[in-house]
Amino acid sequence: MKNADKKLTLSWRIGLPQWETDEPFENLLALLQEHKSVVDEVAMFETITHHLYIPLDIYTRRMELAAKRLEAFRQAGIPSVGINVLCTIGHVNEAWSCMPPLPCQPMVGHDGSVSHSCACPNTPEMRAYVRAKYERVARARPDFIWVDDDIRMHCHGVMWGCFCPTCLALFATRAGRSYTREELVQAFDVPGQGGVRELWVEQNIATIESLMTEVRTTIHKVNAGIVIGKMTAGAGWTTYSGQAFDRWFTALGATKGRPGGGFYTDERPLDMLDKALECGRQRATLPPSVRDVQYELENFPYQRLKKSPASVVNECSLALAHGLNGVAFNMLAIGTTFEDILPWVKAIPAARPVWEKWVAQAAGLPTxxxxxxxxxxxxxxxxxxxxxxxxxxxxxxxxxxxxxxxxxxxxxxxxxxxxxxxxxxxxxxxxxxxxxxxxxxxxxxxxxxxxxxxxxxxxxxxxxxxxxxxxxxxxxxxxxxxxxxxxxxxxxxxxxxxxxxxxxxxxxxxxxxxxxxxxxxxxxxxxxxxxxxxxxxxxxxxxxxxxxxxxxxxxxxxxxxxxxxxxxxxxxxxxxTMPVRVDETVPLVAVARVAADCQRGAVMLLNVGFDPIPEATVHLRFSCSQVRLLTIGRRAQVLPVEPETTGGRITLKDVEPWGLRVLV
Ligand SMILES: [Zn+2]
Structure with missing residues (x-):
């Protein structure tokens, strides 16, 4: 399987308010040191808003400070430290009244609406700004740079982009004829398949590809040793931007990936299954050179009662089940009090040993x-x-x-x-x-x-x-x-x-x-x-x-x-060959990783019900003379296996509500 690293990486994304001034930064360092058993990596956000433009004089000073903070993290013993560039295009319309307006062409929607905060990625002015920005980031001597998931052509304050004059001119060359925005939108709805729509998606892919090339070239001109990562969004909602991870990651020279999606609260707990599958899909389409694949643990905007620590642990576990081998914890991104996030942070050390064993055991095995x-x-x-x-x-x-x-x-x-x-x-x-x-x-x-x-x-x-x-x-x-x-x-x-x-x-x-x-x-x-x-x-x-x-x-x-x-x-x-089957009608969901020859496998099971499961008969369809049961916070246990023609059968006892069981 692709993305086969056996090493678990736990990464923390740090918001600007946590490092821009000394006192919060000292508090942050103390927090990270107190929980250093789960801090392998720290990534600093370089802005507080999702609005693209920050004047370069401010940005330059900020990156000079970032260099000092990175050094302080290193001194504190954090193994890997870097910068997370939140905005390359801009995410959504945010804070446009208190930020300076974009100095370049904003993104234009299919309906003619114009973004406040996000730029068209195709103009030379925008590219010059992006180069200047990444050059300053690279000069801060980070071990790595993350490019965030605003690298898409939809949802930028305008729903579908970009229909500005530059992009329409590019499309005219591609299509061999010119379209006004209105004509193009009309052409999208002509019944049938492919045609102008396929060409337009290709323009979206190529736009991002060339932007990514520019980012890589800029970073590596400063220092070719800087590792690059790219964050991605899922295909479940739309593939308007083309979802061409092979081309984009190659253009960016990215060896780190961070699949993402939406699971922000406990309102619909089963949604964590969907996000894990979605992140697995993204992971499965990354090029093989991407070996460090971190799950986006997203509690935005980070308020204590919106999600339970149990959910945080379970959703990360399911993502690892789907083949990711790290977690990027996004809970220190804005200026909230630590009281809001501490119960989440404290839940992680107990999970780490189980996650490590899972990643080591399941590495290389496909779902x-x-x-x-x-x-x-x-x-x-x-x-x-x-x-x-x-x-x-x-x-x-x-x-x-x-x-x-x-x-x-x-x-x-x-x-x-x-x-x-x-x-x-x-x-x-x-x-x-x-x-x-x-x-x-x-x-x-x-x-x-x-x-x-x-x-x-x-x-x-x-x-x-x-x-x-x-x-x-x-x-x-x-x-x-x-x-x-x-x-x-x-x-x-x-x-x-x-x-x-x-x-x-x-x-x-x-x-x-x-x-x-x-x-x-x-x-x-x-x-x-x-x-x-x-x-x-x-x-x-x-x-x-x-x-x-x-x-x-x-x-x-x-x-x-x-x-x-x-x-x-x-x-x-x-x-x-279905890898796992539970006899009893119980709400035990399963994610399995099995070698193509069925000689090896690993299974994660989660009780997604509100009742304990007293007993579950689990059939495993891979070679398993011995099965170890891992449970967070408990000692590993060797389970007796009843041999069957296609594998073996084990019995699980007393799985508590939302309890996780790992079989390796
Ligand atoms: Zn444009």
């Missing part, structure tokens, strides 16, 4: 399980239908929907090819025929919307079924006597499909078009009148195993029977 398909080209390649806006949110292309499979305990993978692919909605349309056939030659779990799309692409025969009719009200599904349903045979699953908005795609009746199609459920109306198959399984001519779901495929999968059926279906389509 295993079902891979929810996505692509960095989602926006570039996806279709637009008549009346749709390309820049608007498209539920048809939402790559986050299959995460519900993780919530019921099926392990989700962030690496490919994984044990099987999940195709949801219209996501499949951004893949080539060859890519889709490669998926269908292995194992695929899909919904009936994906089926419809594959049928249009001439690959319906590889699924064994076709979409017979679309119903949208008054329906449930009944489990057949197929062995894949086990003891759930005959049961009903009623998702009350009309309650959750448009029920199109929730009552799709399937029709077998080949011999050997297994029908797993039948759709019935509320008077038990059969409507036809609602879920099928089929082994195709390529040897791939395909499961199609026509009834409420992504909601209410949490019943005893449905969970059991989906576990069995996943085992079947993956040919019993």
């Amino acid at each position: 295993a399980g079902l891979w929810p398909a996505w692509s960095a080209r989602m926006m570039a390649r996806r279709s637009v239908r008549t009346g749709e806006s390309w820049l608007g949110w498209s539920g048809r292309h939402n790559i986050n929907i299959p995460k519900v499979l993780g919530d019921i305990g099926l392990p989700l993978a962030s690496d490919t090819p994984a044990c099987g692919t999940v195709l949801c909605g219209h996501v499949a349309e951004v893949f080539s025929d060859d890519e889709l056939k490669a998926m269908l030659a292995r194992g695929v779990l899909m919904d009936s919307t994906a089926l419809e799309l594959l049928t249009e692409r001439g690959m319906g025969h590889l699924t064994g079924v076709r979409l017979a009719k679309r119903l949208d009200n008054g329906l449930w599904e009944r489990f057949t006597a197929d062995p894949m349903n086990g003891r759930a045979a005959g049961e009903i699953r009623d998702a009350r499909i009309e309650f959750w908005g448009d029920a199109k795609g929730m009552g799709d009746v399937l029709e077998p078009i080949a011999q050997g199609v297994r029908v797993l459920t039948n759709i019935e109306d509320y008077f038990a009148r059969p409507q036809g198959p609602g879920m099928t399984a089929f082994e195709n001519e390529l040897g791939g195993r395909v499961v199609v779901m026509g009834y409420a495929p992504w909601i209410f999968l949490h019943s005893v029977g449905k969970r059991l059926q989906l576990q069995n279906a996943s085992d079947w389509l993956s040919r019993d």
Whole structure:
């Protein structure tokens, strides 16, 4: 696997108010020294606002001070110290009334709106300012420089950028004809796939790529030994900027990565699973030269009661489970009192030994399980239908929907090819025929919307079924006597499909078009009148195993029977390679890392319920004659393993609510 460093790095991001004057800095040093067992690295933010422009005379003096602070950190024994450049383009509109206006072209939105705080990254004036800034940062002699995640072309106080005259002129060269902003936005919505949209995303990628080249050249002109890192944002919401990590990290010469996303509070605790998967996806697309990959622990704006220390530890653990090997703690970034953050800081030392063992043990092993398909080209390649806006949110292309499979305990993978692919909605349309056939030659779990799309692409025969009719009200599904349903045979699953908005795609009746199609459920109306198959399984001519779901495929999968059926279906389509399976219907979620030859593996399990789990029978599908159980704050324990044909079985006892268990 990529990003295979065995070393855990715990990094702290320090806000300007903590180092700009002496007294807070002394307090900060004392705090870091008191907790030095969890301080491997310190990164100083060089500004307090997300507004790009700071006059260079101020910036010069600030970087002279930064050089002294870096030296003080070194004297205090902190192994690695550097600077986090918060703004290269600018993040959002912030503090524009109390900061000087941008001295260069601001970013212009698709609607003509103009950013207060973020610049167009393509003008020579902007590039000159960025060079001047990074030159001063490099002269402060940091061990490393982080480039923050404002390196994107969306969400800069204007929603979608940049449509300024410079960018439109660049695009005219690229497209071979000129467009006004209005013409271009109109062209984005012309139905079909690709075309001008793909070219525009390429312009976004190339813009960032050339900006990154300029940053690297500037830094390395001062000192070629400075390590560079780049922070990234996820693809779950949009890939408008192109998500071209290979090109951007290469242009920047970055060897540090920091995947990020949103999980700011305890309001929806399960969101930590989504963020871990999202960060895993980002990690999986980094070039192999990036070996230090730090999770963004983000408690912005850092108020004590918004997130519990238990969540902080659990979300970091899940991120490490998904293949990251460090954490960048963002909790010292603004001028809050230490009282707000201390409980978080104090929770970390106890977790460190478990994290270290996990990183050492799991390094190099890919995540295993079902891979929810996505692509960095989602926006570039996806279709637009008549009346749709390309820049608007498209539920048809939402790559986050299959995460519900993780919530019921099926392990989700962030690496490919994984044990099987999940195709949801219209996501499949951004893949080539060859890519889709490669998926269908292995194992695929899909919904009936994906089926419809594959049928249009001439690959319906590889699924064994076709979409017979679309119903949208008054329906449930009944489990057949197929062995894949086990003891759930005959049961009903009623998702009350009309309650959750448009029920199109929730009552799709399937029709077998080949011999050997297994029908797993039948759709019935509320008077038990059969409507036809609602879920099928089929082994195709390529040897791939395909499961199609026509009834409420992504909601209410949490019943005893449905969970059991989906576990069995996943085992079947993956040919019993799903890395971990828990017998009891308990809210134990799992992330697994398994060697391609299944000779080695490691599993992290988290109880995401509010009740203790008295007992859980866990099947591991990799070679495991001995399993060590690691629990934060407790001594490691060797568990007895009951051998099974595909691995071994262990029993976990008394997992407390939100308790973490690590098996290595
Ligand atoms: Zn521009």
